[in-house]
Amino acid sequence: MAITDRTRKSLWAKSGNRCSICKTELFSNKVDSEEFNIGEECHIISSKDNGPRHKPNISDYDLFDNLILLCRNHHREIDELTDTYTEELLRYIKLNHEKWVQTIINNAINSQKKAQPKFLTRITSGKDLLNIVSDSHGYRTDYDEIENEEDAEYIGGVLQDLVDYGDISGMVETYDKVKMGFELNKLLKDLEEKGYYLFGEKGIERMKFSNGETDKWSIATLVIKKKDSSEIIKVDLNESDKNANA
Known part of the structure; x- marks a missing residue:
């Protein structure tokens, strides 16, 4: 073998x-x-x-x-x-x-949490989500306070699925990546139906090793928030267009 x-x-x-x-x-x-x-x-x-x-x-x-x-x-x-x-x-x-x-x-x-941007973009596309988790060396995850065991199992399962997709993404062909994007799209819709939004980004962060050397690693940030979370800032793009044309 x-x-x-x-x-x-x-x-x-x-x-x-x-x-x-x-x-x-x-x-x-x-x-x-x-x-x-x-x-x-x-x-x-x-x-x-x-x-x-x-x-x-x-x-x-x-x-x-x-x-x-x-x-x-x-x-x-x-x-x-x-x-x-x-x-x-x-x-x-x-x-x-x-x-x-x-x-x-x-x-x-953990040391760079404070340096992270305060604003993350809501992810609405399975293709965009796959691009964030693909070939990441590490994952920074967060979520709103869990109120019951059912939600804990569901949110935990979603975050684990996202990490698993990221881990195998570099080993599959283009055809499989298209299917993965489709499956992630369904995951996002299911998440929304259950009252949650997913926010995220991919960034390059510098890791420092004990021997003094540094290396650049790709880190995916994934945050699950309840739809009614006060931390979500809603921007009316149509209103912004009106102001720009005024």
Whole structure:
């Protein structure tokens, strides 16, 4: 079997484009203005009989849980020093690195909340919504106070669906994206029928890592508000046109 596009996207996204051991950036365009990639998708347990940490009778060696993202140097190191880099140690390194990346993203999002624009545009098109969530590295979500369990399950489900659409959007063809836009359009209509509006935007934010390096990440902001929320500002565009022509 081979690593699927979905597994590959998850591995790179959860690893933050960084080596799980040394944290170096793996894919960049900073050298001579040409893109280069020093990242390698490495197996914790090798499928080869004489491979590093091999175990027989595993149905699929290319699943996400058996993969760790590393730079070339550390890939070579873990495969040569198998007594040091045991299966248990590599799983520990993988888990801690992915938690580190998530912490970096969450901290950056939380620290920049005050800097976010006070006004978000209401989203009325599934196509526009797909453009916002597509290929985002992180999501900033918010919603009005939930008053009952039914609404909590519904709003939570909607936000999770939006994140899921964003995660898989980069792995599908144009035909599927059109269908996804149609499904998101239905989601928006259902949301409105239940008394809610969705507001959002996509922005590029600078993330700072513990080694002092910074990187630009795409963050989608999604906010669900009740239709009667006092925070919603309604603008009469027809009235604005009249004033402009006066």
